[in-house]
Amino acid sequence: xxxxxxxxxxxxxxxxxxTTTFVISSINRVGYRAEPxxxxxxxxxxxxxxxxxxxxxxxxEKKPDEKLPADLIELWVLKNxxxxxxxxxxxLIFDGRLGSFRSPRGTR
Amino acid sequence: xxxxNAREQALSLLERLRDREHQLxxxxxxxxxDDILAGGLRSGQLMTCGGQPGAGKTxxxxxxxxxxxxxGVPAVYLTAEMTADDLLAKVVASEIARPxxxxxxxxxxxxxxxxxxxxxxxxxxxxxxxxxxxxxxxIPGTRxxxxxxxxxxxxxxxxxxxxxxxxxxxxxxxRTMSA
Numbered sequence: 001x002x003x004x005x006x007x008x009x010x011x012x013x014x015x016x017x018x019t020t021t022f023v024i025s026s027i028n029r030v031g032y033r034a035e036p037x038x039x040x041x042x043x044x045x046x047x048x049x050x051x052x053x054x055x056x057x058x059x060x061e062k063k064p065d066e067k068l069p070a071d072l073i074e075l076w077v078l079k080n081x082x083x084x085x086x087x088x089x090x091x092l093i094f095d096g097r098l099g100s101f102r103s104p105r106g107t108r
Numbered sequence: 109x110x111x112x113n114a115r116e117q118a119l120s121l122l123e124r125l126r127d128r129e130h131q132l133x134x135x136x137x138x139x140x141x142d143d144i145l146a147g148g149l150r151s152g153q154l155m156t157c158g159g160q161p162g163a164g165k166t167x168x169x170x171x172x173x174x175x176x177x178x179x180g181v182p183a184v185y186l187t188a189e190m191t192a193d194d195l196l197a198k199v200v201a202s203e204i205a206r207p208x209x210x211x212x213x214x215x216x217x218x219x220x221x222x223x224x225x226x227x228x229x230x231x232x233x234x235x236x237x238x239x240x241x242x243x244x245x246x247i248p249g250t251r252x253x254x255x256x257x258x259x260x261x262x263x264x265x266x267x268x269x270x271x272x273x274x275x276x277x278x279x280x281x282x283r284t285m286s287a
Contacts, residue, residue, distance in 0.1 A: 003277075005277050009246075010247075014154045017264055018264040019152075019254055019264045019267040020134070021153070021154045021267045021269070022149075022157065022266065023156045023272050024156075024169060024271035025273065026272070027158035050156075053145065053149075053153065053154070056159060057157065057164055058163055059160060073163060075141065080145070083145060092138060094163070094167070098201060098207070099198050099201065100171060101171055
């Protein structure tokens with residue numbers, strides 16, 4: 001209830017003051033499933049309803065013997081109120097030491 | 109109040125949009141994401157980012173704040189967990205390609221590099237603050253901060269909350285929770 005109140009307050013502030021707002025939120029165990037859904041935000045307030053765009057950052061699930069770059073990370077766009085929701089994740093490179101994201105080589 | 113039909117509402121909407129300044133989206137700088145977002149993020153949009161521990165949620169917020177700053181849009185980063193020093197060190201470290209710890213440890217080489225890049229970063233557009241607290245929670249204080257930054261720069265900022273579950277909802281929120 002307390003977090004729902006917070007997320008509703010953030011949504012109202014965003015609309016009224018015209019900010020572009022980026023909210024970091026905790027997730028539940030659904031975020032670890034093979035194909036995550038908006039349920040990752042369940043029990044973390046009503047942020048999934050208040051948001052225009054909802055996304056999830058997570059490390060890819062490695063299949064046995066699969067070789068993936070250690071710094072490859074998945075960005076799942078789970079909600080996009082005014083556009084498309086892609087069926088799979090965007091692959092990004094995350095350099096945790098420097099705290100920077102970039103597109104993998106060979107992509108734009 | 110007189111109810112309007114959809115054509116009247118559409119006309120009113122288009123006239124309002126025509127009369128205000130053309131607002132372009134701000135790209136995040138990650139092309140695949142910007143494609144999905146039809147060019148980037150827009151004023152009045154609320155974006156939520158969840159993630160596993162260590163998956164870079166704070167870094168993503170900081171990198172996007174920098175992207176806005178570089179486009180001349182101010183960014184206010186409100187944190188309930190870290191200090192402004194920690195966040196600044198992360199931003200500068202990313203620019204000089206060194207770990208933030210090297211700056212915070214006072215490594216002379218890292219500090220020399222950091223001084224050199226200060227003017228390359230859009231730091232005049234960025235504000236790092238502890239998330240406001242108060243009996244009514246973080247929203248009233250945040251509204252004052254946003255109004256102040258909007259007045260200074262002439263446009264509303266990119267606003268980051270790091271992170272939602274740690275924000276102080278205030279006494280009313282606590283009463284609701286205990287009820």
